[in-house]
Amino acid sequence: MSRLFYNEAFEFYSKxxxxxxFFNILSEHGFSITGSIPSIAWELFGAILTGxxxxxxYGADLEGFEVKSAKEKSSFEYQYHLHTGLSKxxxxxxxKHLFCSYESSYNGVKVYVVEGIDLSEYFSKWEPLYEENYAVKDPTKRKQRFRKSIAYGAVIKKGKLVMEIKDGLLIYTASL
Structure with missing residues (x-):
């Protein structure tokens, strides 16, 4: 069983x-807060949380973990590239897959962990579609990236909630 570093991850989240x-300045100048946190920040959050x-x-974001983030109740996107996608x-x-679902203001976050085997029904269905997409030899007629998503509902059904932040406060933790 892996140990999770909640306090360290929460400290990173807070800073x-x-x-x-920063969000106040964005709002003052008419910019949206949602989407202002890059995926690398969520990957670093996941690295701190998991150790x-x-x-x-290429491959999983962390040793033994793939990290995904999306606005609350939105699906989580996966992208697979031409030369490395099939092995990925x-x-x-x-x-394991670490899903970070955040509120649009980022004052709330739920973190779920799902075993890859529990998501294999998706990946198995995607494999022939991936191969079909990249079987097209003319690069102008194929998609540059093969993209698929896993719904938020599937994540909460198959996953385990391991951390929750509400109103900027750490309110829940659970071991893996």
Whole structure:
């Protein structure tokens, strides 16, 4: 059983994700807050929470974990590239998936963990579609990236809630 580092992850969240001063400036100038936190910040949040290092090159974001983030109740997108996508798709069946679902103001976050095997029904269905997409030899007629999504409802049904932040406060933690 892996240990999770909730306090350290919450400290990172408080300093680098839930940046109220920055959000106020965005709002003052007519910019949206939603989408202002890049995916690398969520990957770093996941690294701190799990204690795992980032993976260099292609494959899962962290050692043994794929990290996904999306606005609350939105689906989580997966992208697979031409030369590395098939091995990545197969790897996704074996690693854990850390899903971060955030409120549009970022003052609330729910973190779920789902085993790759529990999502394999999706990845198995996507594999022939991936191969079909990239079987097209003319690059102008194929999609540059193969994209698929897993619904929020599937994540909460198959996953385990391991951390919850509400109104900027850490209110729930659970072990893996």
């Amino acid at each position: 680098h994700i839930y940046r109220t001063d 795992k290092q980032g993976s260099s090159g 798709l197969r790897e996704d069946m074996t690693v």
